[in-house]
Amino acid sequence: MKWRYKIFHPDHSGTFNEELDDCIQQFNSYIEEGDGRYKVVLLNIFIEGVNPDNFQKKRVLITDSLVAIKGQQFIFEILPQKPAGSKLVMKAMCFDSSVYPATLNLIEGGGLRSLEINFDDAKTVLFSTSSFGGNTANDSHLCFKQTEEKLKSSGLNFNNVVRQWNYIGGIIQTIGEGGELEQNYQSFNDIRSHFYKNVVFTNGFPAATGIGMDLPGIIIQTVACLFSDNSEIAAINNPQQIPAHRYSNDVLIGKSCDLDKATPKFERAKAVISENGSWIFVSGTAAIKGEQHARDNNVDTQTIETLELIKELVSHENLNKNGINQKTTLPKAVSFRAYVKYEKDVEIVKARCRQFFGDIPAVILIADICRDALLVEIECEFEI
Numbered sequence: 001m002k003w004r005y006k007i008f009h010p011d012h013s014g015t016f017n018e019e020l021d022d023c024i025q026q027f028n029s030y031i032e033e034g035d036g037r038y039k040v041v042l043l044n045i046f047i048e049g050v051n052p053d054n055f056q057k058k059r060v061l062i063t064d065s066l067v068a069i070k071g072q073q074f075i076f077e078i079l080p081q082k083p084a085g086s087k088l089v090m091k092a093m094c095f096d097s098s099v100y101p102a103t104l105n106l107i108e109g110g111g112l113r114s115l116e117i118n119f120d121d122a123k124t125v126l127f128s129t130s131s132f133g134g135n136t137a138n139d140s141h142l143c144f145k146q147t148e149e150k151l152k153s154s155g156l157n158f159n160n161v162v163r164q165w166n167y168i169g170g171i172i173q174t175i176g177e178g179g180e181l182e183q184n185y186q187s188f189n190d191i192r193s194h195f196y197k198n199v200v201f202t203n204g205f206p207a208a209t210g211i212g213m214d215l216p217g218i219i220i221q222t223v224a225c226l227f228s229d230n231s232e233i234a235a236i237n238n239p240q241q242i243p244a245h246r247y248s249n250d251v252l253i254g255k256s257c258d259l260d261k262a263t264p265k266f267e268r269a270k271a272v273i274s275e276n277g278s279w280i281f282v283s284g285t286a287a288i289k290g291e292q293h294a295r296d297n298n299v300d301t302q303t304i305e306t307l308e309l310i311k312e313l314v315s316h317e318n319l320n321k322n323g324i325n326q327k328t329t330l331p332k333a334v335s336f337r338a339y340v341k342y343e344k345d346v347e348i349v350k351a352r353c354r355q356f357f358g359d360i361p362a363v364i365l366i367a368d369i370c371r372d373a374l375l376v377e378i379e380c381e382f383e384i
Helices: 016-033 052-067 136-153 184-196 299-313 316-321 343-357
Strands: 004-008 038-047 075-080 088-096 103-109 112-118 122-131 161-169 207-213 218-227 232-236 269-274 277-285 332-340 362-366 376-383
Touching: 004 016, 004 038, 004 332, 016 038, 016 052, 016 088, 038 052, 038 112, 038 122, 052 075, 075 112, 075 122, 075 218, 112 136, 122 136, 136 161, 136 184, 136 218, 161 184, 161 269, 184 207, 207 376, 218 232, 218 269, 277 299, 299 343, 299 376, 332 343, 343 362, 343 376
Parallel strands: 038 075, 161 207, 207 277, 332 362
Antiparallel strands: 004 088, 038 088, 103 112, 112 122, 122 218, 161 218, 232 269, 269 277, 277 376, 332 376
């Protein structure tokens, strides 16, 4: 299966309503021009969310606009992350139904909206869970519980998750006093490990991104797959990085909200290899070698180092080392997303990414990274 990505940016700067109308018109045109050929399955809408009341009003406005689109079966999530250069940006994940026939089943219930896509050789399930209670541990627990239940209702479990996005409000903030500080990211990792502890991961943990967002709370987006026996899923390690799930306590911040501090349970990348196409989901990647992060406070050098890590990750040599037989064809980048800590650094990151990836669908967002000293994080997808 080969996914396609399409980005909808406002053509002109304007009010939020004007930019939203512009993007919705582009979205409708894309669907109409394809004459139903391109099936959008997931639409992410990124908007600034610093003001909770304002975010909620915009969320209602966007939801009303998308629900009014008839004849399409897709799920969407409105994410409180500021896009660089506009008031909103939309990213669609889709597939070519003329090449990959499939049946789509949109399911609503229990406060969740999910999409099941049934191909000849696989079932893919897409959905999001969210909680904005303001306590990271509680919000994480609720989201993972809902995720677990949704997977179970689809005949799946966490072992079937190939890609996950974890949006964490105040990701590097700590609460408490003195030596009893709890970091939000660590609390999230503790809860994630709690839900993973009894799962048998036959092909490694999911590829994942853990990134900040403007509002307190948690949003988890999940892509889970059940493949035929002719397909293969493989975790990909980076020889220059310790797997995140093997980090030492030296790089885990704050005390645990559980009995023991847990490591981040994700792989550097996940490969999906099937008769209908092969894919690599590259997790959120930052300037971390071994388990130590860059300390130079220079966004340009951090971006270069991050891109070099991605290059190493998907190299022929490394893919073969991880059991993915690639002799001739180089993986082809098809989409990337960059998270930049400071808006002033956007153009530097954008230029480096365009030089590395070329002119492919991309989104650049303003967000905190999982360690305070990190200034940029990059994720991407490759065809193989």
